[in-house]
Amino acid sequence: MAVIHVDPLRADLSFGARVTGVSLQTLEDPPVRDRLREVFDDRGMILFEDVEPDGRLQVEISKVFGPLKDHPIPTVPRAGEALHPGVIEIGQAPRDGNIVMIDGRELTSWLPWHFDHCYNNELNRAGVLRCITGVTEGGETGFADGIDLYRTLSPELRQRIEDRNVLYSLNLRFRDMRFGLADGFREIQPHKALQKTIDYGKKLPRAVHPAVWTRGSGEKVLHVSPWMAEGLEDDENASGDELLEAVCKEILAKIQPYFHKWRATDMVIWDNLRMLHAVTGHDPDEPRVMHRTTIEGDYGLGYFEGNAVGDKILEMTV
Numbered sequence: 001m002a003v004i005h006v007d008p009l010r011a012d013l014s015f016g017a018r019v020t021g022v023s024l025q026t027l028e029d030p031p032v033r034d035r036l037r038e039v040f041d042d043r044g045m046i047l048f049e050d051v052e053p054d055g056r057l058q059v060e061i062s063k064v065f066g067p068l069k070d071h072p073i074p075t076v077p078r079a080g081e082a083l084h085p086g087v088i089e090i091g092q093a094p095r096d097g098n099i100v101m102i103d104g105r106e107l108t109s110w111l112p113w114h115f116d117h118c119y120n121n122e123l124n125r126a127g128v129l130r131c132i133t134g135v136t137e138g139g140e141t142g143f144a145d146g147i148d149l150y151r152t153l154s155p156e157l158r159q160r161i162e163d164r165n166v167l168y169s170l171n172l173r174f175r176d177m178r179f180g181l182a183d184g185f186r187e188i189q190p191h192k193a194l195q196k197t198i199d200y201g202k203k204l205p206r207a208v209h210p211a212v213w214t215r216g217s218g219e220k221v222l223h224v225s226p227w228m229a230e231g232l233e234d235d236e237n238a239s240g241d242e243l244l245e246a247v248c249k250e251i252l253a254k255i256q257p258y259f260h261k262w263r264a265t266d267m268v269i270w271d272n273l274r275m276l277h278a279v280t281g282h283d284p285d286e287p288r289v290m291h292r293t294t295i296e297g298d299y300g301l302g303y304f305e306g307n308a309v310g311d312k313i314l315e316m317t318v
Contacts, residue, residue: 002026006039009047009258015145015275016258017043020050024057033064040065040126041217044274045143047260048267053130055079055087055291058267062086062128062293065269069124069296079132079291091133091289092193099189099284100174106188109139109288110281112177113251114227116272116294119170119207120314121304125297128269131262133289138282144257146221146274150212152254153222153247161211161247165233166224167305168209170201170314178241180226180248197313205308208233210301211247213273221274224248233305251276273299 004026009016017039026032040046051057062068068086079087091109099108117123129141150158172194175187211224211232226248232240259280260268270277282288304310 002029002032004032004035006035009043009045013145013256013258014148015043016045016047016143018047018049020048022048022051022057022061024052024054024060027060027064036064040269040271044145044147045258045268045270048269050265051267053132053264058128058130058291058293059086061267061269062126062295066125066295066297069294086293087291088293089132089289090292091287092191094285094287095189097189097193098174098187098191100281101184101186101188102182102281103184106284107138107281108284109279110174111277111279112174112180112182112227113142113144113255113276113278114225115223115276117314118168118209118225118228119201119204121207121302121310122298123209123302124272124294126269126272126295128267128293128295130267130291131264131289132291133287134262134264135282135286135288138280139288140259140261140280141268142257142259142278142280143268143270144255144276144278146223146276147215147219148256149251149254149276150220150222152256153250157243157247157250158212160243161222161224164211164235164243165208166211166244167230167233167236168207168225168228169230170197170204171228172198172201174227177227178231179229179245180252182252200313204311204314205304205306206230207310207314208303208305213299213301215274222247222251223273223276224251225276226251269295273297
């Protein structure tokens with residue numbers, strides 16, 4: 001049997017694992033694949049270290065956890081589609097994407113805390129990332145565990161948000177964020193390539209997801225995406241907004257994340273039904289390119305407001 005090594009991601013974290021020894025050859029061993037799924041279900045995130053920087057390996061690692069979900073938007077760059085179907089490329093030329101100001105610094109490719117597909121009735125099971133072109137400073141991807149977030153939420157807020165549903169829309173503009181926006185944030189330049197998607201998103205139905213859900217193993221997960229949240233279902237008023245903002249602010253205050261500084265020999269998978277993730281951003285004059293795969297799967301708890309029917313564009317990954 002092939003051998004892989006599994007260690008905690010960090011001694012002070014209750015989530016995440018470091019795995020070494022994964023290759024195209026070791027993945028042919030069924031017990032290895034079973035062990036990886038076991039670790040993923042338990043820890044919510046895996047950092048694969050010292051792997052070959054190869055699109056084929058990224059695809060095969062992804063397939064361990066479920067079928068790939070391709071990006072439905074034809075204009076999104078594919079990374080060697082003929083050899084590596086399902087791999088998309090995320091990045092832009094210097095000063096070509098979004099630019100924000102946070103704590104007096106200009107940053108591009110910054111993303112707030114969120115879970116993917118919040119604007120769709122179905123979520124994706126997981127994402128797998130690797131870095132193709134890194135940056136001098138920043139560009140780190142952050143991960144935080146919704147199980148931890150639920151446990152650390154104050155008892156009063158936990159009780160008030162427990163059975164509530166959150167409304168989400170496909171609005172990628174940071175300046176339109178209504179909840180959980182960091183103090184001192186300012187948008188300098190929007191991502192122009194996304195404007196058509198943003199405009200189209202205004203015509204689409206809003207998605208509804210529970211603020212808290214319970215895993216089959218019994219743990220409760222606080223699963224609130226400040227980015228793209230519109231309010232609480234059946235409570236879109238001052239009191240509802242105040243509650244959702246209080247939850248988002250407490251998430252930002254109590255979150256205990258892991259921020260990953262990328263190397264070419266790293267790949268990361270995270271559980272989109274459990275984890276939140278974010279990106280720290282980097283100098284707008286530097287390029288940063290990531291390759292990503294998306295894994296199908298859902299928890300069956302989301303729906304569109306008013307039982308509306310969605311649209312293919314709502315399946316896009318962010």
